[in-house]
Amino acid sequence: MQSGRYDHYDEDDVRVRPSRRGSRPRSKLRPRHEDAVEGFVIAVDRGRYQVLVDGVVVTAVKSRNLGRKGIVIGDSVGLIGDVSGDPDTLARIVKQYPRRSVLRRTADDTDPVERVIVANADQLVIVAALAEPPPRPRLIDRCLVAAYDAGLTPILLLTKADLASPDELLALYGDLDVQIFITRIRDGEADGIEEVRRALSGKVTVLVGHSGVGKSTLVNALVPDASRATGEVNVVTGRGRHTSTSAVALPLPDDTGWVIDTPGVRSFGLAHIDVDKIIDHFPELLEGTSECPRACSHDEPDCGLDDFVASRSESQPHLRHRLDSLRRLLRSRSSEDDAPRT
Secondary structure, eight states, X not given: OOOOTTTTOOGGGOOOOOOTTTSSOOOOOOOOOTTOEEEEEEEEEXXXXXXXXXXXXXXXXXXXXXTTOOOOTTOEEEEEEOOSOOTTOOEEEEEEOOOSOEEEEEXXXXXXXXXXXXXXXXXXXXXXXXXXXXXXXXXXXXXXXXXXXXXXXXXXXXXXXXXXXXXXXXXXXXXXXXXXXXXXXXXXXXXXXXXXXXXXXXXXXXXXXXXXXXXXXXXXXXXXXXXXXXXXXXXXXXXXXXXXXXXXXXXXXXSSOEEEEOOOBSOOBOTTSOGGGGGGGOHHHHGGXXXXXXXXXXXXXXXXHHXXXXXXXXXXXXXXXXXXXXXXXXXXXXXXXXXXXX
């Protein structure tokens, strides 16, 4: 072993310079950021947030002090730093203000991870095409449950009325306490759009629907400067393409209302909703639960909903569909299949 220039030093002679970072206890005090300015999140893309501050769109990043707290479109946040909105400037989101509503979904009914779609919305417009692709009542029912659970006012909007009659869906949902609009947008002509625009006026409204139902075409009619990409439906599968790849909030012209367009969904999981509260989101069936046995699951032989629906089947035929939809949801949450009861 070769001798080195420091061989004459003993270990006790070595002096270690203390780390400046570790020389003082970490303070639990955090800055209050009382000078933060409030903004409205209108877009999120790979860790960058577009925030509207006093009419100016500011690019921002989330501050580390927010931890794992997620920021989504519709959030009201506090920012510090450069909020001029000038090119190549960046602000920091240091506060997330309390939300008045949260729309959530999961990948399926067994997924423990919930995904927040949008915050602080007032209304949920469920967009369904009458044809190309064909309507999916089960998805509509799931979106209705999600809207009620989030405290949002649900609206059903039927597109492509030039391709098929709305009578079948009106028979299922026309008697519910849900506003329904029917639109036809084709070759530059838009029927029914003004009625929709009035319903969205002064509100924050999120649009949800299956791929290919015409959400982007609808948004372009409501917000002419939106320039949302549109696509065609596959003639073989009957499915649409995801033309909108990310959600975005768009202002209605000459109004205080906002439209939040979201990518098309193939499923809408409800694992985040307490299974015992699902019946609460079928308000037209609640009256029938008064005859249910104690701790009724609402999917058993003695359930009082069977007699309730049977006694009203002639005057309210849609109740059979709603009861079937309720029970399908309950079974999916209990990991049972959708086979008929015995």
